[in-house]
Amino acid sequence: MDMTGTQHIEAPRDVVWAALNDVEVLRQSIPGCQSIEKVSDTEMNAKVTLKVGPVKATFTGKVTLTDLDPPNGYTITGEGSGGPAGFAKGSAVVRLVEDTASTTLNYEVKAQIGGKLAQLGSRLIDATAKKLATEFFEKFGEAVAPPAEAAAAEPATTEKKRGWFRRLINK
Amino acid sequence: MAHDGIGARLPRKEDRRFITGAGNYTDDIVVRNAAHAEFVRSPHAHARILRIDVSAALRAPGVIGVLTGAELADDKVGGLICGWMIHSKDGSPMRAAPYAPLARDVVRYVGNPVAIVVAETKNEARDAAELVEVEYEELASVVDPAAAQAPGAPQIHAEAPGNTIYQWALGDKGAVDRAFAGAAHRVEVDLINNRLVPNAIEPRAATAIYDRAEGRFTLYTTSQNPHVTRLVLSAFVGLAPEHKLRVVAPDVGGGFWSKIFIYPEETVCLWAARRLGVPVKWAADRRESFLADAHGRDHVTHAEMAFDASHKIVGLRVKTIANLGAYMSTFSSSVPTYLYATLLSGQYDIPAIYAEVDAVYTNTTPVDAYRGAGRPEATYVVERLMDIAARRLRIDAAEIRRKNFIRSFPHQTPVIMNYDTGDYEASLNAALSAARYAEFPARRAEARSRGKLRGIGLSCYIEACGLAPSQAVGSLGGGVGLWESAEVRVNPVGTIEVLTGSHSHGQGHETTFAQLVAERFGVPTDQVSIIHGDTDKVQFGMGTYGSRSAAVGMSAVNKALERVEAKARRIAAHLMEAAESDVELKGGEFVVAGTDKKIAFANVALAAYTAHNLPPGTEPGLKEGAFYDPVNFTFPAGTYVCEVEVDPKTGAVEIVQFTAADDFGTIVNPMIVEGQVHGGLAQGIGQALLEGCRYDRDSGQLVTATFMDYAMPRARDLVSFNVSTTATPCKTNPLGIKGCGEAGAIGSPAAVINAIANAIGVERIEMPATAQRVWETCRAAQAAVAAQ
Numbered sequence: 034m035d036m037t038g039t040q041h042i043e044a045p046r047d048v049v050w051a052a053l054n055d056v057e058v059l060r061q062s063i064p065g066c067q068s069i070e071k072v073s074d075t076e077m078n079a080k081v082t083l084k085v086g087p088v089k090a091t092f093t094g095k096v097t098l099t100d101l102d103p104p105n106g107y108t109i110t111g112e113g114s115g116g117p118a119g120f121a122k123g124s125a126v127v128r129l130v131e132d133t134a135s136t137t138l139n140y141e142v143k144a145q146i147g148g149k150l151a152q153l154g155s156r157l158i159d160a161t162a163k164k165l166a167t168e169f170f171e172k173f174g175e176a177v178a179p180p181a182e183a184a185a186a187e188p189a190t191t192e193k194k195r196g197w198f199r200r201l202i203n204k
Numbered sequence: 205m206a207h208d209g210i211g212a213r214l215p216r217k218e219d220r221r222f223i224t225g226a227g228n229y230t231d232d233i234v235v236r237n238a239a240h241a242e243f244v245r246s247p248h249a250h251a252r253i254l255r256i257d258v259s260a261a262l263r264a265p266g267v268i269g270v271l272t273g274a275e276l277a278d279d280k281v282g283g284l285i286c287g288w289m290i291h292s293k294d295g296s297p298m299r300a301a302p303y304a305p306l307a308r309d310v311v312r313y314v315g316n317p318v319a320i321v322v323a324e325t326k327n328e329a330r331d332a333a334e335l336v337e338v339e340y341e342e343l344a345s346v347v348d349p350a351a352a353q354a355p356g357a358p359q360i361h362a363e364a365p366g367n368t369i370y371q372w373a374l375g376d377k378g379a380v381d382r383a384f385a386g387a388a389h390r391v392e393v394d395l396i397n398n399r400l401v402p403n404a405i406e407p408r409a410a411t412a413i414y415d416r417a418e419g420r421f422t423l424y425t426t427s428q429n430p431h432v433t434r435l436v437l438s439a440f441v442g443l444a445p446e447h448k449l450r451v452v453a454p455d456v457g458g459g460f461w462s463k464i465f466i467y468p469e470e471t472v473c474l475w476a477a478r479r480l481g482v483p484v485k486w487a488a489d490r491r492e493s494f495l496a497d498a499h500g501r502d503h504v505t506h507a508e509m510a511f512d513a514s515h516k517i518v519g520l521r522v523k524t525i526a527n528l529g530a531y532m533s534t535f536s537s538s539v540p541t542y543l544y545a546t547l548l549s550g551q552y553d554i555p556a557i558y559a560e561v562d563a564v565y566t567n568t569t570p571v572d573a574y575r576g577a578g579r580p581e582a583t584y585v586v587e588r589l590m591d592i593a594a595r596r597l598r599i600d601a602a603e604i605r606r607k608n609f610i611r612s613f614p615h616q617t618p619v620i621m622n623y624d625t626g627d628y629e630a631s632l633n634a635a636l637s638a639a640r641y642a643e644f645p646a647r648r649a650e651a652r653s654r655g656k657l658r659g660i661g662l663s664c665y666i667e668a669c670g671l672a673p674s675q676a677v678g679s680l681g682g683g684v685g686l687w688e689s690a691e692v693r694v695n696p697v698g699t700i701e702v703l704t705g706s707h708s709h710g711q712g713h714e715t716t717f718a719q720l721v722a723e724r725f726g727v728p729t730d731q732v733s734i735i736h737g738d739t740d741k742v743q744f745g746m747g748t749y750g751s752r753s754a755a756v757g758m759s760a761v762n763k764a765l766e767r768v769e770a771k772a773r774r775i776a777a778h779l780m781e782a783a784e785s786d787v788e789l790k791g792g793e794f795v796v797a798g799t800d801k802k803i804a805f806a807n808v809a810l811a812a813y814t815a816h817n818l819p820p821g822t823e824p825g826l827k828e829g830a831f832y833d834p835v836n837f838t839f840p841a842g843t844y845v846c847e848v849e850v851d852p853k854t855g856a857v858e859i860v861q862f863t864a865a866d867d868f869g870t871i872v873n874p875m876i877v878e879g880q881v882h883g884g885l886a887q888g889i890g891q892a893l894l895e896g897c898r899y900d901r902d903s904g905q906l907v908t909a910t911f912m913d914y915a916m917p918r919a920r921d922l923v924s925f926n927v928s929t930t931a932t933p934c935k936t937n938p939l940g941i942k943g944c945g946e947a948g949a950i951g952s953p954a955a956v957i958n959a960i961a962n963a964i965g966v967e968r969i970e971m972p973a974t975a976q977r978v979w980e981t982c983r984a985a986q987a988a989v990a991a992q
Contacts, residue, residue, distance in 0.1 A: 116335070117244060117245075117334045120248075145903050147247045147903055148245075148247025148248075151314070151903070151907060153912075156912065
């Protein structure tokens, strides 16, 4: 399954780029992330708990960063096995575009799941994968530029507000 | 005729227990200390197993054992078999790869069993199964049958290069080539016969017991044929000799062929029961059924038909690629060959037919027979071609069929079959008249005024049932004979027990077989019991599938009844001091013709058992057995007429009328036959409109594994069927029965698709004709009209 999206972040590009390479920021952003540890600058081991419909599973796997092009972007790839629940793997090509003091983050996600998860049906899976991708980039945006600051900067908050609203209805 | 004999609309004896929840199904069988099994299955379509770690699972609460393919190999448990040898056209035998019940080195489809976890409770087994760690190295996969043979496609089994199991052919290629060369008209079509998931209402289940004291196994299982299960588990898998293995198939909630195969799960449960020393129970959940029950159909076909100037068919050429999935299931090889290409003559006099069938492995659940088994696929090819030809040649769809009907019998087709009898014009006329075919144009015009596209479609199907003459089956590569056995035991008080090798899993044998006894002996059906499904009770049998139980199973019962009657008549004549030739059996009594001397059947039975006064040399008792081997297939046939309304704005298809006129020969219980037709039609319409099993092309994942994504037909998708019968009794069995179990599923998909194509005014639309597909087809048709 493929999907694309855009996230507007109220921070300069080099701040966003640094955050994209920050394990702690990734931990806060990856939905359901239990732990993440750095193996090298481009490799991490992660444990993620996800719930898709009736299936709840903990995935253990690797996160790798490739095609590094600072500060323009990279490809982040995750691959995890959830035991009998199946497996999930996905990659996102992330591109950062500078826009004076803020940054537009464009992403193209390819996701693939297998086993019990895949058998839940494509509708449920597609919706969940979209939700998770959106959640990741929104949380990432929040981690880089906390909403409190954004709220203060009144005129530039339209994008932020939509993000907040979307989060609300997604719950 | 007795009130509840042949032809009576007798309510089913078994329905009371079924509809009051008193049925006794495999999962209802309670065994002391039984443990519960859960299978660990592959999440990948194709992968190498690098490592299996069961240590965490073994430590989990309640776990009794975790077994993998390694232990299975240690115990020298054999692989599963495909029991029908097919030879390629070059004479080489089919390339069947080993089929281990638990995959050891490589998994080849999503759901391929890898390990069994046995625990004290089902939930403990499930929890522990999640702790079995399997490390895989993913391999590229292929799920599409046409792609499986492409150069560079992933190789699934070393034994089958290019994933090709066989390249088989039937018919005279030269004759067909000549017919096409000289033909006035030719039509062709590309078709996909969509892959289906059987979905019997009761999922598969097993309860396996090993008795250490006797060294004897008992397997309760959801089987359509317990005897063949025992035979395969003994002779091929090698778990126990036949006399040390009892297989019981109690009440079974639907089969549609999917419960006739010998599967990994039941086999592994039986082995695990001995190895772990506990009875093992397993019952699939619905998602597991989607993954683990053999799927049906999945053909890709190109077909061409040639006509002379007077619209008579002169030749038929068919090329089919059949997907057999990741392993060859029990009967899989026979379905796209001898159950398919032999029916390509349909109801028509076709002088030359040539069919080529390639069977391929793919990374999908094994594919085997499913209601109709090859014959729906054949009917779909022939009846789509007939409709396309009628459209191209601008003649009426009924007319082109009528013009080509076989009219004299017996009729030898160019593809093995020899039709004994039939009257295709009679069923066509009956269907057209019931469907008010002549007035269709007015209905179409009226629908158009409402913005609906109304279409009508015909399907004149034929099937070969009554499987099957053993010698013929053997000469074509079948590993078993397809006769049937019966034993009739008359008790001293005159009640009767009939033991049959047929198996009822919804067909109503307890009623119809009793009706045959009532017909012959004049005994009320409530004094007759039908016993089946237990290898300890019935000596041997070939089970129920291929619409064979009435034609073959009941013929065996009839033969045993004849023997009982002969002995009873001899005793009756002796008791009445009359000549045997003067004694006849009427209404439950033996009477001496032309006198008032008579003796009730029950009294003759009692005399047989008291043995106080028997004719000299007569043994006591009244019990006879028989084996019946059919001399030919039977050939049910009929015409289905489907009428639909298509909403071009949404693509929604509504079936507004469905008419069936079937020729099943002699009918034992019209109500049960109608029920069989209704069920078959629902399945066929499901295939045509709703059901489509899908695998993700890239990952090989099954993405239709729930009823959310795999649409089964519901009452609201159907219409009240208008069913009727015509009859030309079968000439090759004593009862004139042809069989009715599969007809509905065989004939209806083509009728539905022909109706939709007729409504939209196109030649092609694929199954399932979902609203989206129909809408797209409507749009394309409108665009084509606009372009002109």
